Amino acid sequence: MTKEVHDLLQIAHETLEDARVLFDKQRYPGTAERTYFAILHAASAMLLHTGVRAETHYGVKIKFGEIIAKSSRVERRFGKILSETYDLRLDAEYVPEARSGISREVAEEQLTKAAEFLGMAEDFIKKAGGEVECN
Numbered sequence: 001m002t003k004e005v006h007d008l009l010q011i012a013h014e015t016l017e018d019a020r021v022l023f024d025k026q027r028y029p030g031t032a033e034r035t036y037f038a039i040l041h042a043a044s045a046m047l048l049h050t051g052v053r054a055e056t057h058y059g060v061k062i063k064f065g066e067i068i069a070k071s072s073r074v075e076r077r078f079g080k081i082l083s084e085t086y087d088l089r090l091d092a093e094y095v096p097e098a099r100s101g102i103s104r105e106v107a108e109e110q111l112t113k114a115a116e117f118l119g120m121a122e123d124f125i126k127k128a129g130g131e132v133e134c135n
Helices: 003-024 028-049 057-069 077-094 104-127
Strands: none
Touching: 003 028, 003 104, 028 057, 028 077, 028 104, 057 077, 077 104
């Protein structure tokens, strides 16, 4: 595994921990934003490990779906998780009326999805011959 892939996974772990801190402070829109970034960094690491670089958030979403999820390299639901968290993050950050709809339950579900996504990403990279040693 390259240093860049390792660094992206490390950032994903740190960002997920940041999301947990925000959740504990009852900052649920912030939790949704940070879980998205944990998933984004994990997806970016997976793409980079397969030799693909995406330059934008939207690019990661599209390339992950096309190259990894739709090719059955992982369960397709992970492509859906990335897409849904992408949309929720936009709502949390830019749509004031949608922000208030991000409840404790929604934030808790996002934490679960992000942890699952990160675990899947590490398994994917291990199976592809990468060593994963993140905190």
